[in-house]
Each structure stands twice: as C-alpha cells, then as structure tokens.
Amino acid sequence: MSLFEVRGLTKAFGGIKAVTDVSFDLAQGELLALIGPNGAGKTTCFNMMGGWLRPDRGSVRLGGQELIGLKPRRIWRLGVGRTFQITATFVSMTLAENVQMALISHHRRSFDILSRAARLYLDEAEALLERAGLAGQGDRAVSELAYGDLKRLELAVALAHRPRLLMMDEPTAGMAPGERVALMALAAGIVEREGVSVLFTEHDMDVVFAHAHRILVLNRGEIIAEGSGFYGGAHILHGVSLSLGPAEVVALMGRNGAGKSTTMKSVMGLVRPRRGTVRYAGQAVTGWPPFRVCRLGLGYVPEDRRMFSELSVAENLEVGRRPPRPDAPAWDEAKLFALFPNLGERRNHPAGRLSGGEQQMLTIARTLMGNPSAVLLDEPSEGIAPVIVEQMARVIVELKREGLAVLISEQNLHFARAVADRAYIIETGTIRWQGSFAELDSAPEVSQAYLAV
Structure with missing residues (x-):
C-alpha cells in the first residue's frame, strides 16, 4: 500500500x-x-x-x-x-x-x-x-x-x-x-x-x-x-565537437543533465566514448587511462571536490606535486598561497574542515601543483558563496594570464561571461550553439532556449 x-x-x-x-x-x-x-x-x-x-x-x-x-x-x-x-x-x-x-x-x-x-x-x-x-x-x-x-x-x-x-x-x-x-x-x-x-x-x-x-x-x-x-x-553525448587553444578560456554551458560533466569525463578518460576522438597536445588520447592524460599535461578539477579530508591543506597540495613542464607555468606552494590567500591562512587545517568555497580552491590548487598546460574545471562556481565566486573568477583570469588554457563547464552565465573568451552551449548531449559572448548577447533567444530556468 x-x-x-x-x-x-x-x-x-x-x-x-x-x-x-x-x-x-x-x-x-x-x-x-x-x-x-x-x-x-x-x-x-x-x-x-x-x-x-x-x-x-x-x-x-x-x-x-x-x-x-x-x-x-x-x-x-x-x-x-x-x-x-x-x-x-x-x-x-x-x-x-x-x-x-x-x-x-x-x-x-x-x-x-x-x-x-x-x-x-x-x-x-x-x-x-x-x-x-x-x-x-x-x-x-x-x-x-x-x-x-x-x-x-x-x-x-x-x-x-x-x-x-x-x-x-x-x-x-x-x-x-x-x-x-x-x-x-x-x-x-x-x-x-x-x-x-x-x-x-x-x-x-x-x-x-x-x-x-x-x-x-x-x-x-x-x-x-x-x-x-x-x-x-544510456546514450548521453551525441557528436560533441569542441576545441581549446593555448592560453584560452572556453565555457561549456548548459543546464544540469545537459552532458557537460560527461563531456569532461570523456576528455579526461574517466568515461570511454563509444565513438569519436580526443586529441591533446597533438596526440590522440582517446581511451587512455586518466593518469596518462594527466601526465601529458591536462589537469582536471571535478565538480565534487575530491580531496583527502583528513589531510591538511599543505599535505593535499603535496599529493598533487609533479615536475615542472617546459610548455606550462610552474606552480609551488608559495605561488598558490598568493593566488589563494584563504588557503595560506589555513595551511595546516584538515581539508574536511574547510568551507565549500575553500575546498573548491584547494582542489584547483592541488591540480595546479601538477603543473598542467591546460585545466578542465567542472562547475567551479557551483554551491559556493557569491564572494567566493568572485574570487574564483579572478583566479581563472589569472590562470589565463599565466598562459594556462582553461575549459570550464558552467551554468552561471554571468560568471562564464566574466572569465571566458567564447562558449559552447550543450543541451541533451548535443552542441546547440557556439560563439563569442558578444554574439550570445545579441541572440537572447539562444539563452532563453538553452540556459534559462
């Protein structure tokens, strides 16, 4: 009953x-x-x-x-x-x-x-x-x-x-x-x-x-x-094609369930696509295990802030350490604490005791310790306070200035416009639109159809 x-x-x-x-x-x-x-x-x-x-x-x-x-x-x-x-x-x-x-x-x-x-x-x-x-x-x-x-x-x-x-x-x-x-x-x-x-x-x-x-x-x-x-x-993605250039910030936008995270996981090797090719740094990496993709210089920050909650901030950063790369900006603890002052103030705090926004900062910082040449950021503004969202926007702009290429998946149009050079819009696993934000602003029917809630 x-x-x-x-x-x-x-x-x-x-x-x-x-x-x-x-x-x-x-x-x-x-x-x-x-x-x-x-x-x-x-x-x-x-x-x-x-x-x-x-x-x-x-x-x-x-x-x-x-x-x-x-x-x-x-x-x-x-x-x-x-x-x-x-x-x-x-x-x-x-x-x-x-x-x-x-x-x-x-x-x-x-x-x-x-x-x-x-x-x-x-x-x-x-x-x-x-x-x-x-x-x-x-x-x-x-x-x-x-x-x-x-x-x-x-x-x-x-x-x-x-x-x-x-x-x-x-x-x-x-x-x-x-x-x-x-x-x-x-x-x-x-x-x-x-x-x-x-x-x-x-x-x-x-x-x-x-x-x-x-x-x-x-x-x-x-x-x-x-x-x-x-x-x-389930058939999640349908013929998705996109590109990311050096020192460029690109936003993959869409509602929850549109296929943004699955796209990123497919690029990173966490999900194997049934068809299609993923190329990074001139190499076809389709089907590679994630650790090999990472060692080639592609960093990944998942939406769910995966970290070692019992380890301190400094220890989490040490876990992500990789040797410097000739084609990528070099990061160390001092440089990251200058970028994320909140983390520097909590260097010895357990990661599990940080706020949601600080945990997001830590996952990004740990990825940067691997000295990648490009980074995938899955929903960086999701579930964090507005003041932290503003800090996150400044961080992404600084990453671009350092020469890093960044692909973000995002629902927040205001945030994406503030940091990205151009955008793709995905809906039900298909790219429905691509272009600059000036072009998107001149086509309000696109935002209404695919981004409005």
Missing part, C-alpha cells in the same frame, strides 16, 4: 507551464529519486507537495489524507519532513540548540522557549545528532561548521518530529564526494532501519544509482520515464 500518492499535479505561472499532470506513488520504506535538469519542475513539485505553493489542480495524499490546501506547518505535523537546497539553520546557536528548537516545537512546548529552552530535550537532541553522524558535537557553534556538517545538522532537525515521509531537495548539492556518500548512506540507513519513506531530488547520478530504489525522470514539468537505475546503457 502506498504511503504517499500524487495525482495530476499541475502548476502554471502565467503562460508558463511549470508542472503538468505529475502522478506517482511512494511506498513506506522506499527511497525514490526525482531527477531532471534545472528548470524541470522538481522544486516546484516539492513546494506544492509540502504546502508552500498551491497547485492549479491535482491531489497529494499522505496515508490517505488530502494535503492540498493545508498549510506547511499542518503538513509537517502530519509527518512530512523536508530539507532544502540551501541549508536553513540558526547560525548563532549550537548544534544541540538547533535540534532542541525542532524538538520543542514537536512536543508543543513553544511556550517554554524563553524560560527553560536550554534544558529541554537535550538528551534527545544529542541522540538525533548521533544518528546524523554528529555524535559529541552538540556544543559546537553552527557558524563554524563545514558545509557537509551543515547538511547533517539539517537532517537531524528534520528527523526531530519523527516524520513518516522525508523530502530532501538536492541534499548533496555543493558537497565533496565523501560527504555525499556519507549523507546518502545515512538517509538509506534511516529508510532501512525505521521504515521512513524518502523522496529526494538530485543531480549527481552516482548518488542516485547507488541509493535510489526507484527513479522518476522529470523534464519540462512532465514525468517522462520511471524505473530503476540504468546508467551504463
């Missing part, structure tokens, strides 16, 4: 149909992924199902009870928890105090919030933190948490009212690979041990295929496919 039933969910904003006739069931103890590119309608669906947005028509039932028309707080009381794309916590409080606030509300003790809040449900809060992988950290200030720990805290808060259904909107966005695996393993464990149902949206297909029991694919507001994981046989 289904715990959660959605029928004919539909929403339009003016003349734009955001969601059209979405229907699905979710069983008790099931982990269901809702995937699709940016602008597909995933968050709009979540907002309608959680009471934040009223649909034009449709039905949403939890345990047979209709939720349409109920306020979010009432839906929460009925057993629907939610985590958000952007973490929502009290940064001036400790971890335990954040969870205590949720427990006070759950136990209907809000009238005690001023007089006795610090003593209420402290043991229960510590137990929830332990379930979320934050054992013994209740006294830590939220303001000092790394991004992955913030996501864990938000999960502990969501579990405080003992939900029957947990809705997680892009739970691993902006997280490092180890953090993604750990967070989703926690969610999967909760499903298995406690029978909680989980509905989550996600762009990381490795996360989806590793944990989801079932997958729904949403595109342009409609469910277009349903089933279990099927990555190996």
Whole structure:
C-alpha cells in the first residue's frame, strides 16, 4: 500500500507551464529519486507537495489524507519532513540548540522557549545528532561548521518530529564526494532501519544509482520515464565537437543533465566514448587511462571536490606535486598561497574542515601543483558563496594570464561571461550553439532556449 500518492499535479505561472499532470506513488520504506535538469519542475513539485505553493489542480495524499490546501506547518505535523537546497539553520546557536528548537516545537512546548529552552530535550537532541553522524558535537557553534556538517545538522532537525515521509531537495548539492556518500548512506540507513519513506531530488547520478530504489525522470514539468537505475546503457553525448587553444578560456554551458560533466569525463578518460576522438597536445588520447592524460599535461578539477579530508591543506597540495613542464607555468606552494590567500591562512587545517568555497580552491590548487598546460574545471562556481565566486573568477583570469588554457563547464552565465573568451552551449548531449559572448548577447533567444530556468 502506498504511503504517499500524487495525482495530476499541475502548476502554471502565467503562460508558463511549470508542472503538468505529475502522478506517482511512494511506498513506506522506499527511497525514490526525482531527477531532471534545472528548470524541470522538481522544486516546484516539492513546494506544492509540502504546502508552500498551491497547485492549479491535482491531489497529494499522505496515508490517505488530502494535503492540498493545508498549510506547511499542518503538513509537517502530519509527518512530512523536508530539507532544502540551501541549508536553513540558526547560525548563532549550537548544534544541540538547533535540534532542541525542532524538538520543542514537536512536543508543543513553544511556550517554554524563553524560560527553560536550554534544558529541554537535550538528551534527545544529542541522540538525533548521533544518528546524523554528529555524535559529541552538540556544543559546537553552527557558524563554524563545514558545509557537509551543515547538511547533517539539517537532517537531524528534520528527523526531530519523527516524520513518516522525508523530502530532501538536492541534499548533496555543493558537497565533496565523501560527504555525499556519507549523507546518502545515512538517509538509506534511516529508510532501512525505521521504515521512513524518502523522496529526494538530485543531480549527481552516482548518488542516485547507488541509493535510489526507484527513479522518476522529470523534464519540462512532465514525468517522462520511471524505473530503476540504468546508467551504463544510456546514450548521453551525441557528436560533441569542441576545441581549446593555448592560453584560452572556453565555457561549456548548459543546464544540469545537459552532458557537460560527461563531456569532461570523456576528455579526461574517466568515461570511454563509444565513438569519436580526443586529441591533446597533438596526440590522440582517446581511451587512455586518466593518469596518462594527466601526465601529458591536462589537469582536471571535478565538480565534487575530491580531496583527502583528513589531510591538511599543505599535505593535499603535496599529493598533487609533479615536475615542472617546459610548455606550462610552474606552480609551488608559495605561488598558490598568493593566488589563494584563504588557503595560506589555513595551511595546516584538515581539508574536511574547510568551507565549500575553500575546498573548491584547494582542489584547483592541488591540480595546479601538477603543473598542467591546460585545466578542465567542472562547475567551479557551483554551491559556493557569491564572494567566493568572485574570487574564483579572478583566479581563472589569472590562470589565463599565466598562459594556462582553461575549459570550464558552467551554468552561471554571468560568471562564464566574466572569465571566458567564447562558449559552447550543450543541451541533451548535443552542441546547440557556439560563439563569442558578444554574439550570445545579441541572440537572447539562444539563452532563453538553452540556459534559462
């Protein structure tokens, strides 16, 4: 029997149909992924199902009870928890105090919030933190948490009212690979041990295929496919051709799911293309293992910030060290700390304790320690604060000045325009447009068709 039933969910904003006739069931103890590119309608669906947005028509039932028309707080009381794309916590409080606030509300003790809040449900809060992988950290200030720990805290808060259904909107966005695996393993464990149902949206297909029991694919507001994981046989790229010249910055742009990361992985040898040729430094490198491509002088910074979280900043840099190349700028620790002052200030800090933006800086710096002549940067502005995005733009401009060629995959048009000489736009695995940003600015219909969300 289904715990959660959605029928004919539909929403339009003016003349734009955001969601059209979405229907699905979710069983008790099931982990269901809702995937699709940016602008597909995933968050709009979540907002309608959680009471934040009223649909034009449709039905949403939890345990047979209709939720349409109920306020979010009432839906929460009925057993629907939610985590958000952007973490929502009290940064001036400790971890335990954040969870205590949720427990006070759950136990209907809000009238005690001023007089006795610090003593209420402290043991229960510590137990929830332990379930979320934050054992013994209740006294830590939220303001000092790394991004992955913030996501864990938000999960502990969501579990405080003992939900029957947990809705997680892009739970691993902006997280490092180890953090993604750990967070989703926690969610999967909760499903298995406690029978909680989980509905989550996600762009990381490795996360989806590793944990989801079932997958729904949403595109342009409609469910277009349903089933279990099927990555190996999928046809992702279709005749993609692009070039990168010396000391040039080129942007590969498109929505999530368009094929940007797969293109980069194919170039780097992490994914073997079925057809086509990849040439670098005059050599055909198609089918080469990634380490050989790297030794030829091509650096790669993946979207998911892969690093050694227990090693210090300096130790992570040392891992990436390679001899200088005659055709590439030379990098050492001092030069990198001048480029990334934040890292210099945290030279001896464990990488896992850095902010998301600092971790992004570290992955780029470690790649540069290999002295490449060209670098692939996969979504360098994804999931980091605006002030760090500005720093990242200055870094890429400086890399070009040093003579480095840079290919970035990017969704942020403003960021790409600030750093790149020209752009390719990819959609559903096919290059749809290429040219300068002046040409793109003169063709607004292109941005609207392939980049707007």
